Amino acid sequence: MLALKDVHAFYGKSHVLHGVSFEVGASEIVALLGRNGSGRSTTVKAIMGLVDGAGSVRWKDQEMLGKKAFEVAHAGIGYVPENRDIFPTLTVQQNLLLGQKRGAKNPRWSFEDMYQMFPRLKERQHTEAGVLSGGEQQMLTLCRTLMGDPELIMIDEPTEGLAPKIVEQVAEYLRELRRRGIAVLLVEQKLTIALQVADRCLVMGHGKIVFEGTPDELRANAYVRKEWLEV
Secondary structure, three states: OEEEEEEEEEEOOEEEEEEEEEEEOOOOEEEEEOOOOOOHHHHHHHHOOOOEEEEEEEEOOEEOOOOOHHHHHHOOEEEEOOOOOOOOOOEHHHHHHHHOOOOOOOOOOOHHHHHHHOHHHHHOOOOEHHHOOHHHHHHHHHHHHHOOOOOEEEEEOOOOOOOHHHHHHHHHHHHHHHHOOOEEEEEOOOHHHHHHHOOEEEEEEOOEEEEEEOHHHHHHOHHHHHHHHOO
16 A cells, blocks of 8 residues: 655655665554664655655555645545644544544544544543643544544554553554555554564664564574664
8 A cells, every 4th residue: 555665764864764675565554663763754744745755655546645644634544643633622522523534435434433433432421621631632632533434543652641541542543544454554562562463563673674683583683782782
């Protein structure tokens, strides 16, 4: 579905990505791992058209590199940024409503799906999003992106700062996406959750992919974990 080939990305004159290539298949969860500053977030921003890039980003045989973020989203790619970006003065329900894709025929997701997945959101559906806890805001951001009915969703650090119970809810959320046929590109620093849910793991270092393999292969590769992941 998604194929990156020799992608380079820049912040002004700063060259951040140095020839990134990988693929994400249908209904697949791919974890993009690495230390802070390795280029993980820049990779998803390049896919979404949020940073300047070169190379090729193909989505279902259509070139995405050079398109604007809203065009990438309309093509079927969802993005959950690390900073969550909820609308604080709107209610939970209104935030979800804003996420809906207009004119979508037979969307995969409904409000009830969101509330069934995260019952806490149903309890707080008429509450302003700005007063939600960090975990609740993360749930809301994940669900708002899903309301746009993407076929692939890119999620940047969804478990950052969350309590263990909420982390497990997020893990189950990711499994549910796979069950419903949605591909996931998961940017994550926590190795534990990535090994639990991912079909494949990619490890980044210095703006390049330095490892690609299954979770079991990553578990068995002490050198890669020590060199590129462990603090």
